Amino acid sequence: MLSGIRNLVNSENGLLDRSIFVDKDVYQQELEQVFGRCWLFVGHESQVKNNNDFTANYMGEDPVLLTRDSKGKLHAFLNMCRHRGNRICRADFGNAPSFMCTYHGWTFATDGKLVGVPGYKEAYFEELDRTQWGLVEARVETYKGLVFATWDASAPKLIDYLGDYAWYMDVLLDRRAGGTEVAGGVHRWVMNMNWKFGADNFAGDGYHVSITHGSTRFMGDPSRAARSAPLPNSDPNRVHVTFSYGHGWNSGFAAKKNDPTLAEIAPDLNSQNAVAREYFQDTYHEAEQRLGPVRAKMTSSTLPGQVFPTFTWFNAARVWHPRGPEKTELWSYSIVDKDAPEAVKKHKRIQLVESFGPAGNLEEDDGNNFVQCTTASKSLIARKYPINQNMGNGHEGKSELAPGLISPHIGEANQRALYARWAEIMSASIWDQIKIEPRTWVKG
Numbered sequence: 221m222l223s224g225i226r227n228l229v230n231s232e233n234g235l236l237d238r239s240i241f242v243d244k245d246v247y248q249q250e251l252e253q254v255f256g257r258c259w260l261f262v263g264h265e266s267q268v269k270n271n272n273d274f275t276a277n278y279m280g281e282d283p284v285l286l287t288r289d290s291k292g293k294l295h296a297f298l299n300m301c302r303h304r305g306n307r308i309c310r311a312d313f314g315n316a317p318s319f320m321c322t323y324h325g326w327t328f329a330t331d332g333k334l335v336g337v338p339g340y341k342e343a344y345f346e347e348l349d350r351t352q353w354g355l356v357e358a359r360v361e362t363y364k365g366l367v368f369a370t371w372d373a374s375a376p377k378l379i380d381y382l383g384d385y386a387w388y389m390d391v392l393l394d395r396r397a398g399g400t401e402v403a404g405g406v407h408r409w410v411m412n413m414n415w416k417f418g419a420d421n422f423a424g425d426g427y428h429v430s431i432t433h434g435s436t437r438f439m440g441d442p443s444r445a446a447r448s449a450p451l452p453n454s455d456p457n458r459v460h461v462t463f464s465y466g467h468g469w470n471s472g473f474a475a476k477k478n479d480p481t482l483a484e485i486a487p488d489l490n491s492q493n494a495v496a497r498e499y500f501q502d503t504y505h506e507a508e509q510r511l512g513p514v515r516a517k518m519t520s521s522t523l524p525g526q527v528f529p530t531f532t533w534f535n536a537a538r539v540w541h542p543r544g545p546e547k548t549e550l551w552s553y554s555i556v557d558k559d560a561p562e563a564v565k566k567h568k569r570i571q572l573v574e575s576f577g578p579a580g581n582l583e584e585d586d587g588n589n590f591v592q593c594t595t596a597s598k599s600l601i602a603r604k605y606p607i608n609q610n611m612g613n614g615h616e617g618k619s620e621l622a623p624g625l626i627s628p629h630i631g632e633a634n635q636r637a638l639y640a641r642w643a644e645i646m647s648a649s650i651w652d653q654i655k656i657e658p659r660t661w662v663k664g
């Protein structure tokens with residue numbers, strides 16, 4: 221293990237050593253310490269609705285299969301035959317009672333058991349203990365439709381790992397009694413960037429919006445235009461929410477009655493698109509009953525949050541799968557209310573593709589910045605100079621309205637917390653050394 225990780229991250233002063241984005245040893249340690257033991261998003265329950273459904277995904281660089289076995293139980297398996305290591309499934313998703321390896325034919329059921337071995341009698345003389353050679357299985361837990369998995373048996377429960385942050389995730393996941401589902405398939409694309417630049421941005425970089433996405437002011441959507449207006453830091457309702465767990469959220473809540481900034485805070489309720497606006501207004505009462513008045517207004521269109529390390533959510537979900545220190549594969553899902561009319565689901569899906577799809581206007585704006593920041597981190601000259609993320613340091617506080625540490629919308633508290641958590645997890649040898657606090661906001 222590398223020593224001195226904590227010397228590369230100075231969260232008190234908001235300084236970062238650029239080597240953490242490109243150093244191969246740091247990256248190897250990340251695969252082991254971060255991706256080998258944190259809870260990672262592996263799919264949505266709606267992707268494996270029926271018994272024997274499966275969908276492929278990754279945990280870090282490892283290919284995995286999320287399955288629902290023949291009795292309805294969810295599993296996440298390393299997509300690797302236990303014989304020589306061939307992938308047991310090459311399909312992205314489907315329904316099958318078992319997976320036969322294409323090399324020598326070992327066959328595994330959707331519950332991971334090794335159920336078929338060619339030559340079991342003739343070649344193995346029935347001496348192979350098949351119960352010992354099932355698929356390698358990760359621990360799986362769900363939060364309101366989202367499925368997460370971890371390789372570490374000693375990791376805290378998912379609900380404790382999310383902590384009070386789950387209170388905010390309900391804005392996306394629990395607006396309606398029917399919950400959510402994935403609409404359409406999964407977009408994937410590869411970028412020459414370190415995964416942390418993506419996590420850092422979606423954890424709550426309100427600062428870049430007016431500059432990077434400035435062109436949206438001319439695109440006719442007032443809700444987007446409002447969000448890209450220059451530095452609205454004077455608005456006390458636009459906030460960062462920071463968690464010591466490295467999760468972050470960047471949005472707002474209407475602290476005042478009849479808040480004139482509601483258009484910015486609740487873009488769906490004020491959408492220019494009549495289908496979306498009517499749907500969110502029609503279902504507002506149900507959302508308020510379920511979530512309370514503060515969260516009911518936090519509609520989730522393009523208001524990003526980040527669950528440490530790589531799960532981003534807004535009106536969608538995306539994962540920053542690492543593919544080496546300088547490469548990241550993005551997977552993007554449109555997540556919609558299951559009970560919404562088809563026209564609303566279609567609108568949300570197209571809205572996602574237009575904004576944060578592989579050729580989306582906001583995605584194009586962001587992506588080049590992430591690539592440039594990664595490239596700069598390789599320079600030996602540049603590395604003599606740390607990254608600055610010290611904005612608003614010391615201006616965080618508590619709110620009566622919502623959990624977490626609240627700070628101004630334009631600030632870098634979330635980034636400081638993210639890298640502090642990263643350094644903590646990178647330095648700890650066991651989960652017992654990693655801080656987990658009791659949840660306080662069980663219900664909104």
Ligand code: FES
Binds near residue numbers: 302305323324325
């Ligand atoms: S590698 Fe799968 S059966 Fe040999």
Ligand SMILES: [Fe+2]
Binds near residue numbers: 428433585586
């Ligand atoms: Fe952006």
